[in-house]
Structure formats: structure tokens, C-alpha cells
Amino acid sequence: ENKPIRVAVTGAAGQIGSVLCFFIAQGRMFGPYQKVILQLLELPAAEGPLKGLCLELQDGAYPLLAEIRPSTNAEEAFKDADVAVLVGAKPRGPGMERKDLLNENAKIFKVQGEALDKVAKKTVKVCVVGNPANTNALIASHYAPSIPKKNFSALTRLDQNRALSQLSDKLKTRVEDIKNVVIWGNHSLTQYPDVNHGEVIGADGKRIKIRQAVNDDNYLNDAFISRVQKRGGEIISVMKKSSAASAASAACDHVHDWWVGTKPGEFVSMAVISDNNKYGVANGIIYSFPVVCKNGEWQVVNGLNIDEFSKKKFKATEDELLEERKMALNI
Numbered sequence: 001e002n003k004p005i006r007v008a009v010t011g012a013a014g015q016i017g018s019v020l021c022f023f024i025a026q027g028r029m030f031g032p033y034q035k036v037i038l039q040l041l042e043l044p045a046a047e048g049p050l051k052g053l054c055l056e057l058q059d060g061a062y063p064l065l066a067e068i069r070p071s072t073n074a075e076e077a078f079k080d081a082d083v084a085v086l087v088g089a090k091p092r093g094p095g096m097e098r099k100d101l102l103n104e105n106a107k108i109f110k111v112q113g114e115a116l117d118k119v120a121k122k123t124v125k126v127c128v129v130g131n132p133a134n135t136n137a138l139i140a141s142h143y144a145p146s147i148p149k150k151n152f153s154a155l156t157r158l159d160q161n162r163a164l165s166q167l168s169d170k171l172k173t174r175v176e177d178i179k180n181v182v183i184w185g186n187h188s189l190t191q192y193p194d195v196n197h198g199e200v201i202g203a204d205g206k207r208i209k210i211r212q213a214v215n216d217d218n219y220l221n222d223a224f225i226s227r228v229q230k231r232g233g234e235i236i237s238v239m240k241k242s243s244a245a246s247a248a249s250a251a252c253d254h255v256h257d258w259w260v261g262t263k264p265g266e267f268v269s270m271a272v273i274s275d276n277n278k279y280g281v282a283n284g285i286i287y288s289f290p291v292v293c294k295n296g297e298w299q300v301v302n303g304l305n306i307d308e309f310s311k312k313k314f315k316a317t318e319d320e321l322l323e324e325r326k327m328a329l330n331i
Ligand code: NAI
Pocket: 010, 011, 012, 013, 014, 015, 016, 017, 041, 042, 043, 046, 087, 088, 089, 090, 091, 108, 128, 129, 130, 131, 132, 133, 155, 156, 158, 159, 187, 242, 243, 244, 247
């Protein structure tokens, strides 16, 4: 028997949320056999679009979609959740400072953390997409003391996928032939896309280090990094709105690998609690690391060789997260 997984999605009627719901119903998150119950949360102002989304999901006639439960109440939406994807957040308004953005979102993620603490399963796996994602995840975790800290994560998989697509383009190779390119730190402009541990499978089937295959350190240390860091802005500038389907797709990749496990020999990026990491990053922040997942648990990949260039990049993004934490917890 296939017991359905309860998946809560917040901001379900938004740009990302609405695509994400269809992906989940199609099996992109838990595979082609796992049934799901979608528990969808929206603000009262978006009740109409939420209702419309539910009607369309019904009309998809998805065999995997056991039930759809829309709600405007967090405790209802998070009830017994196995997985919660927190997409809904306060967007940056005109003239709004970073501090205000952090504060507004801290309020939202405090309420949602408390609701998760009260009604979700203690094993709930939380993936925060809404920005500032890392610090929002930290706030939610802080207000959900009965749920282990390791169950809270933030999405940096979109950044990893962007890095893979850039390299695939540069090397004229298939994206699935590139492995172990990861993102460190914050889902922001200070993130560090790191190719040093990455490999590409050559035409002869041999594994080659990315640095060797690209053979252009100037590009890898500069244009590549900044293109990945600024890809979100690039999309807004051409589309006049932010990336949606690629973010939803990355959220599926993130939860899928956490739930089902990573492939042997491969690691992926997840922003998780930094406590007791072996890379010298301060404790108590949600920082993106290379991880492997097995039996529903992530583990940071240890023992990677970190050069001086990378250490500086680690530090810059760590400093930003420490500052965000200070501002967000000052509410
Ligand atoms: P959107 O504005 O289209 O949708 C957000 C939805 O969330 C709206 O329908 C809104 O009503 C709802 N919402 C707001 N506050 C809520 C609350 N307290 N409870 C429940 N629902 C709430 O925005 P979009 O484009 O879907 O983006 C959502 C978030 O994802 C933004 O913060 C964006 O910056 C972030 N994002 C993160 C990425 C990542 O890689 N981590 C990538 C792209 C976007």
C-alpha cells in the first residue's frame, strides 16, 4: 500500500508555488509511484487564485494526487505535514531596506515556525524557498524547538543548477555528465559557486576535473561565479519578473534527494544548520554545504580540500549570514 505523503506548500498561488504544485502532483518530488496530499497555504487576499489552482489541479486528474486541502490558516495547512515547502514570503517593496525586508519576513517565519512546532510531524522536512531563504529557515527553526534543527533547510539548488547549466554550455557537454559542483553559503549575491571538486565525464567515459576540462581559471574565478550569482537579476531584467519554473524545479530536486537519497558518488547543495561543521564556518546559521543524503538524512561532505581563494569566499558569505541573523533576531 502506498500511504500518501502530506506536503504543505505556502504561497501556493504565487508564481513559484503554483508551478510547484503541478510538479509535485506529477511526481517530480517523490517519484512516479508515491501518492501525495497537498496542503496549500495562502494569504486571505489570494483565496481566489488558491481556489482556482485547486480546481486546475483537480482537472489534471493526477493519479498521484490523493487529496488537496487549501487553507488560509497555518496550523491547518501544516497539520501532520511530512514535508513543508515554504515559498510564501514578503517581497521587497520599493524603497524597502534590507533590514525591513528581514524584519517583515522574520515575523512571517516566526508564526510559521510556531505553527510547525505545534501541528506538523516531528520528523517534518522543511525546505524554505522564500527570501531571504537562509535566514527565514533559521527563524522558523528557532521558533520550532521541538523539531530537530537538522530538519530545516533552505534552497540553494537553483544556484547549483544554474552553475551546471553554465558549465554544460561552456564545455558543450550534457548537464548530467557534470557532477559535484556546489554552492557554499547564502542564497544571495555572496554565494560561492565552487567547481574545485567537480568532475565532467569526457567523451571517452573518463572523469576529468572541471578546472582541467575548462582550462580557463580566469573565467572560472570571475565571469562564471558572477554569472551564477547574478542569474536571478539577469532573468528579472529580460522577463520583468523573477524566475518561477526553474525555482520550482530546483525545490523538487532538493526535496527529492533529501527524501530518496543522493546518487552514489554524488553530492548536492543544501543550506542547513552550520553547527559542528568541519569547514570553520560559524555555528548557528543556515549555510549551504555540499551534502549527501541517505535514509532521509543529510550529511555534510567532509574532507574536501579548500584553497585560499575559497576560504575568502566562505568568509564573505558567512559574514553576511551572521549579519542577517543579527538583524532578523532583533525583532
Ligand atoms: P509571488 O509573489 O508570486 O508568490 C508569493 C505568494 O506567497 C503570494 O501568492 C502570496 O500571497 C503568498 N504569501 C505571502 N505571505 C504569505 C504567508 N505569510 N503565508 C502564506 N502565503 C503567503 O512570489 P514568487 O515569485 O512565487 O516567489 C516566492 C519567494 O521565493 C520570494 O521570496 C522569492 O524571492 C523567492 N525565491 C527564492 C529562490 C531560491 O532559489 N531560494 C528563487 C526564486 C525566488
